[in-house]
Amino acid sequence: MARCEDSLASRIKPQGSSSFSKVFAMCATVVAMLVPVSGFAQDTDEALDRQQQATLGHVPNYWDFKTVGDRPSAEDLGSVRFLMTDDFPPFSYLARDGQLAGFHVDFARVLCDELQISCQILVRPYVDLVGTLGDGKGDAILSGIAVPTALDQGLLLSDVYLTTPARFAAKAGSEDLPKVEEMAGRSISFVTGTSHEAFLRGFFGQADLRPYDSRFAARRALREGDVDFTFGDGLSLSLWLNGEQSKGCCQFVGGPYLEPRFFGNGFTMAFSPTRPELKQGFDYAIREIFKSGKFAELYLRYFPVSFF
Numbered sequence: 001m002a003r004c005e006d007s008l009a010s011r012i013k014p015q016g017s018s019s020f021s022k023v024f025a026m027c028a029t030v031v032a033m034l035v036p037v038s039g040f041a042q043d044t045d046e047a048l049d050r051q052q053q054a055t056l057g058h059v060p061n062y063w064d065f066k067t068v069g070d071r072p073s074a075e076d077l078g079s080v081r082f083l084m085t086d087d088f089p090p091f092s093y094l095a096r097d098g099q100l101a102g103f104h105v106d107f108a109r110v111l112c113d114e115l116q117i118s119c120q121i122l123v124r125p126y127v128d129l130v131g132t133l134g135d136g137k138g139d140a141i142l143s144g145i146a147v148p149t150a151l152d153q154g155l156l157l158s159d160v161y162l163t164t165p166a167r168f169a170a171k172a173g174s175e176d177l178p179k180v181e182e183m184a185g186r187s188i189s190f191v192t193g194t195s196h197e198a199f200l201r202g203f204f205g206q207a208d209l210r211p212y213d214s215r216f217a218a219r220r221a222l223r224e225g226d227v228d229f230t231f232g233d234g235l236s237l238s239l240w241l242n243g244e245q246s247k248g249c250c251q252f253v254g255g256p257y258l259e260p261r262f263f264g265n266g267f268t269m270a271f272s273p274t275r276p277e278l279k280q281g282f283d284y285a286i287r288e289i290f291k292s293g294k295f296a297e298l299y300l301r302y303f304p305v306s307f308f
Helices: 004-011 050-056 103-115 126-134 147-152 195-203 215-223 234-241 276-292 294-302
Strands: 034-036 080-084 092-094 119-123 166-171 187-191 208-212 229-233 250-257
Touching: 080 103, 080 126, 092 103, 103 119, 103 276, 103 294, 166 215, 166 234, 187 195, 187 215, 195 208, 195 229, 208 215, 215 229, 215 234, 215 250, 229 234, 234 250, 276 294
Parallel strands: 080 119, 187 208, 187 229
Antiparallel strands: 034 119, 166 229, 166 250
């Protein structure tokens, strides 16, 4: 199974980045799986209430709820076939029982419940997603496809439902991130050759910038006290902070950095240009699950250490 952090880096490729991991190669014997969305465990009865959400972390919100659209007709949308991969943890991956699991799997279920339509998931290699959609063998890509790639293929995109900001982390108990002008002499680890390095050199050049060959080495330097901060992808950092490798050493400091030129455009769904009703329908559903708090429940279930 692909590692969470490596898989994330290979999908959401920020503009201006030159050294992000390539898409993981799939075995030649991969067989497409047809998975009913309704077949996955539903644990909304354990949803986090607002007080718990405030305690555990911030939940991103991309919507102006004053804008109200009409609920799409389930008959117009029909049954929807989602295209995903099974090597993109924590978004879609094969669990130990062999079942497809992850944030995108539950996200699809919640969206389809909102629209009151039946949905299925088709598993395909990442490199085949666009072609499968173009051949009419799927209706929507939900697998972290890069926005520039989708636009180059003439696909319709949903509104963004999740972005991948950059974040600073420091040792647990640290004060908040100093102002930019106060960073002189403060050491920051990062992965060399990435958009995060470009951002640091453009805006934090006065700091003591220390490049490392891997995110593991950069984070180890922080954990062991060799640097004051590490800087990188907030989503994968949140998984590290919540995992065993960090040993509870560290915490986020400062706020999220969302500049698309460096850190990408975020997560959207992709549709065939011949199916504008799907874009309209899922844009409606995305907004509604944000409004109802169902997205917050899902987000904090998978990312209890919020990267916002």
